[in-house]
Amino acid sequence: MTSYYEASAxxxxxxxxxxxxxxxxxxxxxxxxxxxxxxxDTPAAFDDGVIVGRGRLDGKxxxxxxxEGGFMGGAVGEVHGAKLVGLLERARDEKPAAVxxxxxxxxxxxxxxxxxxxxxxxIMRAVLALRSAGVPVxxxxxxxxxxxxxxxxxxxxxDAIVMSEEGRLGLSGPEVIETTCGVEExxxxxxxxxxxxxxxxxxxxxxxxxxxxxDDIVAFRKAAIDLLNIKPDLSxxxxxxxxxxxxxxxxxxxxxxxxxxxxxxxxxxxxxKLPLLEADGFRAAVAGRRA
Amino acid sequence: MDAxxxxxxxxxxxxxxAFDGPFFHGTGxxxxxxxxxxxxxxxxxxxxxxxxxxxGDVLRIVRDHxxxxxxxxxxxxGQRLSRRDELLGINGYMAHLAKCLQLAxxxxxxxxxxxxxxxxxxxxxxxxLLADRCYALPEAQVRVMNLPAMSRITKIPLERLEELSKSxxxxxxxxxxxxxxxxxxxxxxxxxxxxxxxxLDVPPEGDSRRQWGEERGGRKLARAVAExxxxxxx
Amino acid sequence: MEKLTFEFFGGAPVNATRAPAxxxxxxxxxxxxxxEPEKLDGRCAVEILTAARGFGEIWKAVLEDFFARHKxxxxxxxxxxxxxxxxxxxxxxxxxVESFLGGVQ
Numbered sequence: 001m002t003s004y005y006e007a008s009a010x011x012x013x014x015x016x017x018x019x020x021x022x023x024x025x026x027x028x029x030x031x032x033x034x035x036x037x038x039x040x041d042t043p044a045a046f047d048d049g050v051i052v053g054r055g056r057l058d059g060k061x062x063x064x065x066x067x068e069g070g071f072m073g074g075a076v077g078e079v080h081g082a083k084l085v086g087l088l089e090r091a092r093d094e095k096p097a098a099v100x101x102x103x104x105x106x107x108x109x110x111x112x113x114x115x116x117x118x119x120x121x122x123i124m125r126a127v128l129a130l131r132s133a134g135v136p137v138x139x140x141x142x143x144x145x146x147x148x149x150x151x152x153x154x155x156x157x158x159d160a161i162v163m164s165e166e167g168r169l170g171l172s173g174p175e176v177i178e179t180t181c182g183v184e185e186x187x188x189x190x191x192x193x194x195x196x197x198x199x200x201x202x203x204x205x206x207x208x209x210x211x212x213x214x215d216d217i218v219a220f221r222k223a224a225i226d227l228l229n230i231k232p233d234l235s236x237x238x239x240x241x242x243x244x245x246x247x248x249x250x251x252x253x254x255x256x257x258x259x260x261x262x263x264x265x266x267x268x269x270x271x272x273k274l275p276l277l278e279a280d281g282f283r284a285a286v287a288g289r290r291a
Numbered sequence: 292m293d294a295x296x297x298x299x300x301x302x303x304x305x306x307x308x309a310f311d312g313p314f315f316h317g318t319g320x321x322x323x324x325x326x327x328x329x330x331x332x333x334x335x336x337x338x339x340x341x342x343x344x345x346x347g348d349v350l351r352i353v354r355d356h357x358x359x360x361x362x363x364x365x366x367x368x369g370q371r372l373s374r375r376d377e378l379l380g381i382n383g384y385m386a387h388l389a390k391c392l393q394l395a396x397x398x399x400x401x402x403x404x405x406x407x408x409x410x411x412x413x414x415x416x417x418x419x420l421l422a423d424r425c426y427a428l429p430e431a432q433v434r435v436m437n438l439p440a441m442s443r444i445t446k447i448p449l450e451r452l453e454e455l456s457k458s459x460x461x462x463x464x465x466x467x468x469x470x471x472x473x474x475x476x477x478x479x480x481x482x483x484x485x486x487x488x489x490x491l492d493v494p495p496e497g498d499s500r501r502q503w504g505e506e507r508g509g510r511k512l513a514r515a516v517a518e519x520x521x522x523x524x525x
Numbered sequence: 526m527e528k529l530t531f532e533f534f535g536g537a538p539v540n541a542t543r544a545p546a547x548x549x550x551x552x553x554x555x556x557x558x559x560x561e562p563e564k565l566d567g568r569c570a571v572e573i574l575t576a577a578r579g580f581g582e583i584w585k586a587v588l589e590d591f592f593a594r595h596k597x598x599x600x601x602x603x604x605x606x607x608x609x610x611x612x613x614x615x616x617x618x619x620x621x622v623e624s625f626l627g628g629v630q
Contacts, residue, residue: 008550025523028547028559032516036461040447041526043576043607045551046559052520070550078461082501082513086520093521108412110445113435113462115510117412118474118500121420122513125498128393150416156386171382171413177372186374197378208380236353239387239394243350246343246387249379254339259378 004142009066015217017055024053048079052087066102069145075109081119088126107149120150131232141167160210162223163200170198196259214279300483330364337414338371342384349391360401367414385417406431424476434464473504527578533569536598546625556606558621563601575606
């Protein structure tokens with residue numbers, strides 16, 4: 001078992017893809033660093049915190065990117081964002097079997113806030129254009145910093161999201177909500193509450209994530225391989241069906257105070273036990289109950 | 292400028308718009324025919340309900356009015372900050388709105404975004420920034436975050452941020468920064484109906500914001516770096 | 526931020542076709558170390574960008590110990606540091622060199 005959570009972005013990519021198949025574009029030796037961090041007296045990284053390249057997954061050609069949460073929380077700056085957009089546009093040219101995004105990001109990098117926000121918007125447009133052209137985009141989310149901010153929106157533009165229990169997916173971080181609205185609204189230090197609200201298990205049950213796996217790079221790899229045949233569908237029929245699902249979610253759960261209420265409403269017995277279960281046991285316990 | 296005044300200036304030939312809380316929608320009459328309007332007022336925080344409602348409107352337009360241009364007039368203070376919105380998956384609702392707009396785009400609907408008041412962070416990402424081109428009124432307030440909050444979170448002294456923002460457009464609030472960075476195509480002053488007509492004449496062009504950001508000197512690397520990754524050997 | 530440079534002589538040249546190696550992450554208390562082969566007339570050149578100012582003497586001592594362990598020539602070592610302790614710096618340097626020497630030629 002190799003923990004996805006503990007691994008660096010680089011380690012994740014190399015272990016996820018077929019051995020020896022990964023080739024990096026704009027590697028650290030190119031030193032394409034952020035020009036904005038130096039004027040704020042902040043250290044830069046040689047790859048600006050994101051690795052992009054090509055490789056093979058189960059023998060099939062893929063383009064892949066991995067964000068390094070350890071560098072500025074994986075947040076998106078000008079160069080970082082441009083590397084991701086370039087990869088997505090390359091995918092339109094090359095039509096690989098899929099694009100894999102190993103996301104770990106707090107969203108927009110405040111030191112380059114405007115460039116980061118526009119970069120995220122360009123990523124969003126590029127994902128939508130790429131999927132419209134028939135290439136699937138898969139998101140893997142299982143790192144310490146989760147997938148928040150603009151990247152939380154971008155992730156949900158993709159074909160599927162694979163999460164571990166450790167992963168988190170949302171828009172505003174719990175700390176931001178607590179600072180703005182008070183601890184009664186969201187106690188960001190209540191880890192159990194945080195994970196019930198934005199963690200992998202809840203997202204899987206709600207239908208925001210498509211697969212829930214153990215914190216193991218092999219498990220992530222297997223889930224990604226299983227999703228390789230997914231066909232992007234942005235048709236009116238598909239979006240109308242999604243609209244109905246999202247409508248049902250608001251109607252069924254709009255008055256729920258806590259994820260436990262939602263899990264109960266889904267017909268799960270002893271929902272309070274779910275956070276204690278390992279991935280296999282969890283999936284068995286909730287089989288047929290996802291929203 | 293309030294929404295009603297804005298609508299009158301954009302559509303001197305008339306418009307039929309209904310206001311419902313923070314949300315408004317309807318149609319405006321123009322030389323290009325009827326234009327679908329989706330908007331918000333009072334710096335609306337965008338939560339699950341509002342994002343969902345806007346998405347529903349886009350789907351209805353695609354179904355019932357093929358090819359009709361869509362004008363986004365969203366005034367927002369950003370995403371709604373609440374545990375409930377996170378619990379229910381606000382990022383998913385915003386993404387759904389974005390996908391619906393892409394469907395409209397794929398079916399030939401032009402999408403014009405005009406920031407007429409406030410546009411902030413996630414709210415901005417889930418609205419005006421999804422348009423084919425985003426425009427703004429000169430008085431528009433556009434930002435990710437105000438400088439004092441940015442200073443608290445980054446631990447960079449406020450004075451340093453204020454000093455730097457005089458010469459750099461990279462992080463500080465301001466519509467001129469967003470012009471320079473390429474996010475906003477141009478500011479609309481004077482004859483708004485004429486500006487709208489010109490916007491509706493723009494042929495589909497993909498996402499040109501990186502080019503504009505480079506031409507205007509606000510983002511000197513984004514276009515080149517993306518290009519390098521796109522065409523890198525191997 | 527502070528920039529520090531050091532040079533070491535008398536090392537054993539490495540194969541110029543070795544692939545560069547990168548270890549570490551630019552995070553608090555951590556650093557990234559990039560090791561590349563380069564024609565430097567037999568020198569081992571080290572450049573450090575560090576968020577922690579005023580530790581030049583400590584870096585010198587750590588690097589001299591490192592060079593005693595790994596006498597390399599025609600190698601460029603580039604570091605982005607965010608206040609790592611000498612122990613962590615030594616560890617990363619060793620990891621980087623092991624990765625570099627153990628890697629693709």
